[in-house]
Amino acid sequence: xxxxxxxxxxxxxxxxxxxxxxxxxxxxxxxxxxxxxxxxxxxxxxxxxxxxxxxxxxxxxxxxxxxxxxxxxxxxxxxxxxxxxxxxxxxxxxxxxxxxxxxxxxxxxxxxxxx
Amino acid sequence: xxxxxxxxxxxxxxxxxxxxxxxxxxxxxxxxxxxxxxxxxxxxxxxxxxxxxxxxxxxxxxxxxxxxxxxxxxxxxxxxxxxxxxxxxxxxxxxxxxxxxxxxxxxxxxxxx
Numbered sequence: 001x002x003x004x005x006x007x008x009x010x011x012x013x014x015x016x017x018x019x020x021x022x023x024x025x026x027x028x029x030x031x032x033x034x035x036x037x038x039x040x041x042x043x044x045x046x047x048x049x050x051x052x053x054x055x056x057x058x059x060x061x062x063x064x065x066x067x068x069x070x071x072x073x074x075x076x077x078x079x080x081x082x083x084x085x086x087x088x089x090x091x092x093x094x095x096x097x098x099x100x101x102x103x104x105x106x107x108x109x110x111x112x113x114x115x
Numbered sequence: 116x117x118x119x120x121x122x123x124x125x126x127x128x129x130x131x132x133x134x135x136x137x138x139x140x141x142x143x144x145x146x147x148x149x150x151x152x153x154x155x156x157x158x159x160x161x162x163x164x165x166x167x168x169x170x171x172x173x174x175x176x177x178x179x180x181x182x183x184x185x186x187x188x189x190x191x192x193x194x195x196x197x198x199x200x201x202x203x204x205x206x207x208x209x210x211x212x213x214x215x216x217x218x219x220x221x222x223x224x225x226x227x228x
Contacts, residue, residue, distance in 0.1 A: 004158070033216075042205050042218030043159070056215050090158055104216065106151075106158035 004093050004107035012113045013081050016073030021076040021110045031055070032074040033104060034066060037088040049074055052099045078112075086114045117142045119206045121219035129227050131228040134178075134193040136222050138206030140186065150180055153154065159205065165189060176200070193211045201226045 003026045026034050031050045035043035046104050049068035063079040072093070078085055085097035088111050092104035122137040140146055147166050151159040163174025170182040180191045189206060203223050207216040 035216075035218075040220075042207075042220050043216070045215045045217065048215065058215065092159075099214070103161055103164075106160070108156070108158045 003072075004091060004105050006089075006091050006107040006110050008110060009108070010111045010113075012115065014115050015081055015083060017081050018077065018079045019081060019112060021078075021089050021091075021112070023072065023074045023076070023091030023093070023107060024106050025072045027089075029093040029095050029105075030072050031094045031096035032068055032072065033092045033094070034074070034076050035090040035092065036060075037090055037109070039087070043090055046076070050096055055098060081114045081115050086112060088112075116208055117146065117208045117210065117217050119148075119208050119217060119219040121204075121206050121222050123222055124220065125164050125223045125225060127225040127227065128196045131195050134191070134196045134200065134224065136191040136204050136224065137178075137208075138189045138191065138219060139187050139206045140189060142208055142210075144210055147209045148180075149209075149220075150174065150178070150189075150191050150209060151205045151207060153203040153205065153221075155202075162204075170211070184224075196224075198226050199226065200224055 007022045033048040036041040047057040048055045052068045055062045059088040065077045068074045088109040091107045094104045095102045118141045120139045146167040149164045163170050163172045165182045175178045178193045203221045205221045208220045
């Protein structure tokens, strides 16, 4: 059983660019949640996808968008990058029902630096 | 809105000493509470969770936490610290099981020999 994987590990972009981060969920999981962890802070919920539909969103602007694919892997897209988007982006997969989920298993994260 | 407050951004203990990491929560509904650990350059690992069953919750690696509604607290303890416990610890709350986790700012545990 493979765990949650994320790619790339590190990424450097400049302001105004767009970025796509990828997450492969753990086998058997149907729910993926994305979190942003700024340096020295706790993770903040961006959104959650359940069976390819957005299933809850945190306080992030629309330039943060996502997708979940039929195999339950997921992408996080960020448009018009800003310096404050520099952070560790964590993906977590779980087995859920849409209104609740079991344990969220986190990937190692993608470190995004915006210059 | 739900929130958690972790008192102390850094806690230092000696190996073999008691570990106590503090977490207070705010929730308008009965909360689900969690403790996660993050080692350098790694993701988060669940230590334990409270889901309205027993108030004393035992987790992995010898950690446990007690839910105290009257004090709105969910402090994490371990009787004897080990060097391998050095890491960042996050308390989190949610309205339902694992939906939209709201994390605290974290406490870095330092263990000295």
